[in-house]
Amino acid sequence: MNLTDLTAPGPHELAALHARLEQAAADADLLDVAYRTLDTPVGTLLLAATPVGLVRVAYEREGLDEVLAQLAARLSPRVLRAPARLDDTARELDEYFAGRRREFDVPLDRSLSTGFRGEVQRSLPLVGFGTTATYAQVAALAGRPAAVRAVGTACATNPLPVVVPCHRVLRSDGALGGYVGGTDAKAALLALEGAAA
Template sequence: MNGIRHDDIRHDDDMTALLSTPVDAGTLSRLHRRLEQAAERANLVDVAYTTIDSPVGTLLLAATPEGLVRVAYANEDHDRVLEALGRQLSPRILRAPKRLDEVAREIDEYFAKHRQVFDLTLDLSLSRGFRRLVQTHLPEIGYGQTRSYRDIAELVGNPKAVRAVGTACATNPLPIVVPCHRVLRTDGTLGGYIGGLEAKTTLLNLEAAA
């Protein structure tokens, strides 16, 4: 359970018995849900996560009590992302899909072309300084629109920081929700993207079609 020990949670006799005997997948799922509920009641979960399927592959979603903190593509290696979250935020991490229901719903609506603006509380604590400043302004780029790295540098008041804007976009911990895919090179080419150029193209084409 990534950082939460079984002895951190008080189990009833039934749960203790289940932990000591082989269980089928359905029982294991129900047990995990009960452990999830017990951990939340005991305030032992600092980072909740889940995974969802999408047109750009399996996405890892993670949230703290402050809000959505991470969206990760499969090419980032979800296990490594969780390990990093354990170091950067807290080792008390648990798969807790219920906490991410609203996030998953809004992302599904986005891919279904039913949503153009996300209405989610975000935790930007994984970014600092100039990178965080850039990422804070990225949602100002409208759905279906694009801007260049130079445009964003000028927007944040540092026209010479074109390369730094590129780095801020490449290290965005909340892709899709914070739309770094809408930022292109000054010459109009795609530039890099944390999820890969195929994913970036898919997102741009999705918005252009709508």
């Protein structure tokens, strides 16, 4: 046999090989961070999970390769595209975007949310579906009413946007304020929830 007799594997063979790799990594407990992408009305989202739970949701504008590199550096270099591990998250997001879900039930890994930022991010689900709060109100919810700017930073660095609803936090003048997915995505999420901005 010479090299010209070899052909590159087709898409089905590659998919089968990848599935075997996913299974082998999971069986050997070598899969620390699984990821997949999901097309949504606000763009493509990267979903990543550890064995503890969903650890990262990223918008395409964040640079998905950069986000994966950050996960490898901060959590573990053992990162693999393993969509099946994120099926429940994808299903819940699909239900949310279809208007059939108001809260998320998937387990969360909050290891990327520490200190006061983590406290703020844990307070965000208190701002319920269809409602909004100001940065000052969220600072009060987190127990530090004077920390309005720090709340803005916590929202901007939320590793779990959409699922942990930083999009529901507005400026005190009612303006949208910034959002990791862009103001169009923030407005679309608020419109989906029927929240007044």
